[in-house]
Amino acid sequence: MSEDKKKQVSRRQFLNYTLTGVGGFMAAGMLSPMLRFAIDPVLKAQGGGDFVAVVEVDKITTEPQRFDFTIEQVDAWYESEVTKSAWVFKQEDGSILALSPICTHLGCVVSWEGSENHPERFYCPCHDGLYYKDGVNVPNTPPTEPLHVYDYKIQDGMLYLGKAKPREEA
Amino acid sequence: MKWTRQDLKSYIQAKAYVDTVLVPLIPVSFEKMDEDMIAIAFQKEVLDIMVLELEKEFKGRILALPPYIYESIDQDEVRRLNRFTEKMDKLPFRHIFYISFDQGWKVKEKDLDGTLIWIPVAKDGDIHAKVTQNMVKDHIQQIRDLIKNYWNS
Numbered sequence: 001m002s003e004d005k006k007k008q009v010s011r012r013q014f015l016n017y018t019l020t021g022v023g024g025f026m027a028a029g030m031l032s033p034m035l036r037f038a039i040d041p042v043l044k045a046q047g048g049g050d051f052v053a054v055v056e057v058d059k060i061t062t063e064p065q066r067f068d069f070t071i072e073q074v075d076a077w078y079e080s081e082v083t084k085s086a087w088v089f090k091q092e093d094g095s096i097l098a099l100s101p102i103c104t105h106l107g108c109v110v111s112w113e114g115s116e117n118h119p120e121r122f123y124c125p126c127h128d129g130l131y132y133k134d135g136v137n138v139p140n141t142p143p144t145e146p147l148h149v150y151d152y153k154i155q156d157g158m159l160y161l162g163k164a165k166p167r168e169e170a
Numbered sequence: 171m172k173w174t175r176q177d178l179k180s181y182i183q184a185k186a187y188v189d190t191v192l193v194p195l196i197p198v199s200f201e202k203m204d205e206d207m208i209a210i211a212f213q214k215e216v217l218d219i220m221v222l223e224l225e226k227e228f229k230g231r232i233l234a235l236p237p238y239i240y241e242s243i244d245q246d247e248v249r250r251l252n253r254f255t256e257k258m259d260k261l262p263f264r265h266i267f268y269i270s271f272d273q274g275w276k277v278k279e280k281d282l283d284g285t286l287i288w289i290p291v292a293k294d295g296d297i298h299a300k301v302t303q304n305m306v307k308d309h310i311q312q313i314r315d316l317i318k319n320y321w322n323s
């Protein structure tokens with residue numbers, strides 16, 4: 001009898017602990033977005049948005065060149081430094097185009113003139129995907145949309161890149 | 171693609187495009203001298219990075235598996251690896267690459283059903299040091315070219 005009672009108590013205790021645990025976890029979950037909300041604008045102002053300095057503007061030519069840069073990436077478990085790349089060049093009107101090298105087919109890395117058989121094209125070695133210089137996919141190759149384009153800004157002669165976004169439909 | 175929930179979902183959608191598997195062969199053994207254990211742990215770290223980078227570069231065509239763990243290389247181990255490979259071969263993958271720093275596999279290369287990419291990785295170093303990074307980058311570049319050559323041949 002008394003054995004049984006003991007068991008029940010301990011089960012209730014167990015439940016109690018668990019619930020407190022979950023509650024605490026939930027409270028933390030509610031708190032952290034609030035905290036982030038409070039801190040975020042400050043961080044952004046300091047870092048100049050999510051833009052990262054990549055290269056001096058005078059190094060950019062009309063020929064696409066690959067530049068690597070690192071960003072801080074935060075996911076649910078880790079904060080890590082991730083290397084990103086961009087193909088950057090000056091367009092005919094003088095504006096800068098920074099293309100993401102990630103193939104829009106299945107995600108391999110493309111390179112400018114990556115195949116001898118396809119001059120003046122971005123080439124994807126995985127399934128022979130092709131893109132024109134402006135990043136638009138060549139019809140009848142596997143990619144179905146253009147390479148993504150990085151947001152950019154220029155400050156004190158430096159090119160800063162932000163997020164790569166899908167090309168807006170013209 | 172990696173052996174993750176998200177990537178496997180993509181893989182299942184795109185099986186016809188993913189014709190290559192990359193299998194890292196990793197020794198784990200406690201029956202070694204202390205320095206040797208440290209060495210294989212370091213080499214494993216280097217190999218992890220190489221696999222990660224290769225997967226990134228060829229995401230749409232390569233499925234990078236979690237490590238294939240073994241203790242020592244003998245005829246039994248060769249058979250076990252070949253049995254594992256045979257199953258992948260049926261799937262079908264056109265290219266099955268093992269990637270390893272262990273000379274033991276190099277010696278047994280002709281008995282293996284998959285293609286061995288053997289990389290002589292240094293036994294010691296600092297994974298964060300510039301020299302190591304440059305060495306690793308150099309290796310990656312070469313393996314990348316090698317894989318492309320296999321694809322095009």
Ligand code: FES
Pocket residue numbers: 103104105106107108124125126127128129142143230231
């Ligand atoms: S991933 Fe680039 S063509 Fe398929």
